[in-house]
Amino acid sequence: MTADAERTSAPAGAGGWLEQRTRGRALAAALLHVRIPAEARTLYFGGSALFLFGIQVATGTLLALYYKPTPAAAYDSVLYVMSDVSFGWLIRSVHHWAANLMILFVVLHLLRVFFQAAYKYPRELTWVFGIGLFGITMVFGFTGYLLPWDQRAYWATVVGTEIAGFVPVIGEQLLVLLRGGIDVTEATLSRFFGLHVLVLPLALAGLLAVHLTLVHQLGLANPKRPDPRGREPEGRTTPFFPNYILDELIAWYVLLALLVVLASLFPAGLDDKANALETPVGTKPEWYFLAVYEFLKLVPRLVGIMVPIVGLGLLAALPFLDRKPEVLARRRKMAVGVATLVLGGAVALTVRGFLP
Amino acid sequence: MVPGRAQVRRRRLLAAAAIPAGMLLLVLASGARAEDSTLAQVPFATPSPLPSLIPGPPPPTPLPHPPEGQTNQCFECHRVVNHRQETIATAWQESIHGKGGVTCADCHGGDPTSDRMGIAMDRTKGFIGSPSRAQTVGICGSCHADPERMRKYNLPTDQYAKYWTSVHGQRLAAATDTQVAICIDCHGSHDIKKASDPTAAVYPPNVPKLCASCHADARKMEPYGIPTDQYEVYSKSVHGVALLENADVRAPSCASCHGSHAAKPPRDTEVVEVCGKCHTATQALFMQSRHAELSTAAPKCWTCHGTHDVAQPSQKLFFHEVRPDHQCNTCHDPVDKSLRIELDQFKNESERRCDTCHHPDSDIYAQVEAIASSLAGAQGAFDSADARIHEAAGVGMIVEDADVTLSEAKTSLIQSQAAVHTTKLTIISATAAEAKAKAENAGTIAQARLDESVFRREAMVVVVALIVLNVVALSLVRRRVERRSRHHGGDAEATVEP
Numbered sequence: 099m100t101a102d103a104e105r106t107s108a109p110a111g112a113g114g115w116l117e118q119r120t121r122g123r124a125l126a127a128a129l130l131h132v133r134i135p136a137e138a139r140t141l142y143f144g145g146s147a148l149f150l151f152g153i154q155v156a157t158g159t160l161l162a163l164y165y166k167p168t169p170a171a172a173y174d175s176v177l178y179v180m181s182d183v184s185f186g187w188l189i190r191s192v193h194h195w196a197a198n199l200m201i202l203f204v205v206l207h208l209l210r211v212f213f214q215a216a217y218k219y220p221r222e223l224t225w226v227f228g229i230g231l232f233g234i235t236m237v238f239g240f241t242g243y244l245l246p247w248d249q250r251a252y253w254a255t256v257v258g259t260e261i262a263g264f265v266p267v268i269g270e271q272l273l274v275l276l277r278g279g280i281d282v283t284e285a286t287l288s289r290f291f292g293l294h295v296l297v298l299p300l301a302l303a304g305l306l307a308v309h310l311t312l313v314h315q316l317g318l319a320n321p322k323r324p325d326p327r328g329r330e331p332e333g334r335t336t337p338f339f340p341n342y343i344l345d346e347l348i349a350w351y352v353l354l355a356l357l358v359v360l361a362s363l364f365p366a367g368l369d370d371k372a373n374a375l376e377t378p379v380g381t382k383p384e385w386y387f388l389a390v391y392e393f394l395k396l397v398p399r400l401v402g403i404m405v406p407i408v409g410l411g412l413l414a415a416l417p418f419l420d421r422k423p424e425v426l427a428r429r430r431k432m433a434v435g436v437a438t439l440v441l442g443g444a445v446a447l448t449v450r451g452f453l454p
Numbered sequence: 455m456v457p458g459r460a461q462v463r464r465r466r467l468l469a470a471a472a473i474p475a476g477m478l479l480l481v482l483a484s485g486a487r488a489e490d491s492t493l494a495q496v497p498f499a500t501p502s503p504l505p506s507l508i509p510g511p512p513p514p515t516p517l518p519h520p521p522e523g524q525t526n527q528c529f530e531c532h533r534v535v536n537h538r539q540e541t542i543a544t545a546w547q548e549s550i551h552g553k554g555g556v557t558c559a560d561c562h563g564g565d566p567t568s569d570r571m572g573i574a575m576d577r578t579k580g581f582i583g584s585p586s587r588a589q590t591v592g593i594c595g596s597c598h599a600d601p602e603r604m605r606k607y608n609l610p611t612d613q614y615a616k617y618w619t620s621v622h623g624q625r626l627a628a629a630t631d632t633q634v635a636i637c638i639d640c641h642g643s644h645d646i647k648k649a650s651d652p653t654a655a656v657y658p659p660n661v662p663k664l665c666a667s668c669h670a671d672a673r674k675m676e677p678y679g680i681p682t683d684q685y686e687v688y689s690k691s692v693h694g695v696a697l698l699e700n701a702d703v704r705a706p707s708c709a710s711c712h713g714s715h716a717a718k719p720p721r722d723t724e725v726v727e728v729c730g731k732c733h734t735a736t737q738a739l740f741m742q743s744r745h746a747e748l749s750t751a752a753p754k755c756w757t758c759h760g761t762h763d764v765a766q767p768s769q770k771l772f773f774h775e776v777r778p779d780h781q782c783n784t785c786h787d788p789v790d791k792s793l794r795i796e797l798d799q800f801k802n803e804s805e806r807r808c809d810t811c812h813h814p815d816s817d818i819y820a821q822v823e824a825i826a827s828s829l830a831g832a833q834g835a836f837d838s839a840d841a842r843i844h845e846a847a848g849v850g851m852i853v854e855d856a857d858v859t860l861s862e863a864k865t866s867l868i869q870s871q872a873a874v875h876t877t878k879l880t881i882i883s884a885t886a887a888e889a890k891a892k893a894e895n896a897g898t899i900a901q902a903r904l905d906e907s908v909f910r911r912e913a914m915v916v917v918v919a920l921i922v923l924n925v926v927a928l929s930l931v932r933r934r935v936e937r938r939s940r941h942h943g944g945d946a947e948a949t950v951e952p
Contacts, residue, residue: 177852177854180852181852181854181855187852187910188910337939340932340935341932341935341936341939344928344931344932344935345932347928348925348928348929348932351921351924351925351928352921352925354921355917355918355921355922358914358917358918358921359914359918362910362911362913362914363850363911363914364850365850365851365852365910367850367852368852368854
């Protein structure tokens, strides 16, 4: 079709005006008008994590308008947001809960992909980038936790960075690198703030772009049968747009309602201002690091720190270790059994961490 | 009105009876009068009447210190004699004396350079063996009262002199009562530790138990006829709880009020100074009061707060729950109408009330009522604000500003409660009003947070309702899309052929 013909077939009005200048229709068609296996069950975990990331970007940007990343001013600026800024409490509380839910949904998404064997051919790289996204999300949580500069934040960071210091060979250097010195100080706050609002969002957006492009290119996995090598998958399909998108949108709305309820009933708290000379009783990291924290208490330090690191490495390499095409869980007894054990152990350790 | 004959006779009889009674009281109190004329008014808190102080002996000449660098043969031999001797030798070696070069011979005499018993423990060469209890005080004092010897340790040298002024020292001096506490009973003999060592018996939190080891022993105290429940009472007091349970070393132990080396119960004339050592600001307020101006029947700290059983002060200190049955002669002499308050009646905590002295019909009683009322108002406002702040914090609201205001209110409230010691209504009501205003301000802030919490919840319901409406609308659209797709030839689900 010639450019003239395109111009004449474009709709009239503003839409037409925009189409003539962007030619976005074809792009939208390529992105949206794809088909997905009718048996695909995403449970909307990945989409929900994406939605929550969007919420974090929006609320985080608003919070950054008021936040002051210095030990002298950080606490008071957060207090100001919570007490004096119109709907500041809502923005911060939504940011707080969305952060927790984002970690939860990334983990649920990972588990869904694992149990449906969606990491197998041809989606190995999608999985690897997904593990990268999981790691960045955890670091997001860790760096963001310090920013209010209250007692809980300060001492959880002291404990968290101490765990990093246990890494063999490079532990000491890693600790100094994270803290910007021997102790958690102004340097640590600056670093964490820089990482949280600049480095991590860019890294996550980059990895996310690759991850979503791969999802788009390879389509959703069929949990009932593996993708055949060298040819298109077969079986019943359903339109991605508008059918799946509408389902996803409903899930996002439900999530939004959950965020509003959580933020309204349990607004983000603020402990006393950080005090390096007063260690509070029962210091422990956030729930998503509790399993590692408890594990460290139970086993020798070297084992405690190496097991999560090696485990994460093995998780990233999973598609290259488990190369059998089988996708049904009942025929992957070994992988499912080991995963269930690890998951059960992590849950038990987390529960143990919550107990007084 | 002219009194009748019978009435006049009754008064004469009363006066006649009062004179011998007064004489008897004077005789009983005469021993105490040697030091303090008001001593008899507070028998429950004053020491037994004592005669004038008997001077203690001068500190003896210290035993010769063995030459530096010589082997301490006493230690070398005694540590291998038997288990008991080994324990003693080890205790000395680890003690402050053992580490500071004070040897066995410094207290026991003898020749520590010889390993032969006959020479080392030769009494003709000054060996004294185990010194008697009376001797021990002198041996300790021979060094510890010597400023030249103590200079390098930066230790005081007045303990010896003080000891002889103490009840313990006086009994030792006057009655050669060797059962009284001497240096080693508190500090140990061979295992002497620094007073700052937390394992030392004289470390402040350990002092009450140390004193109780004798003073709570009914058998040991029987000859002196003094009570043995002080430790039990003290350990439940606000001071005892702070020191013994909360390990707050700022809290007073027995020695803080009675003294240590000069141990003696504080007298009525001293108690304000003794309490004022810690409660400086309160003492200053008390000195402004009418109570401090009184020369007789003057209430002091212990009149309202007790001695060993000091409790957290509260509103209940103002009035009895049931009004006491005041008679004129409860407080006034029937003859000359002068004040005749027996302070002994404050021995029981339940009697330490303003209306024990101040009659309900008196002007002062009305003033006490006004003081109590203004403090109760401030306390009520404080409690109400505190409850609202807790409620607001409980629903997740940030209440830091209310907390700060309440802290200011608490400071004012404490000031107003302390101002009671001035007994001046204007001062007390002014500070109480200030505390009340601040507390009410904190309560208003907390109430605003509670109102905001309610608004948030109401707004949440509206927002969630709107979201539900949207979800319902989207579900309908989704269903329509599905239906239309099926209607138009199964577009919703297509089969991809291999």
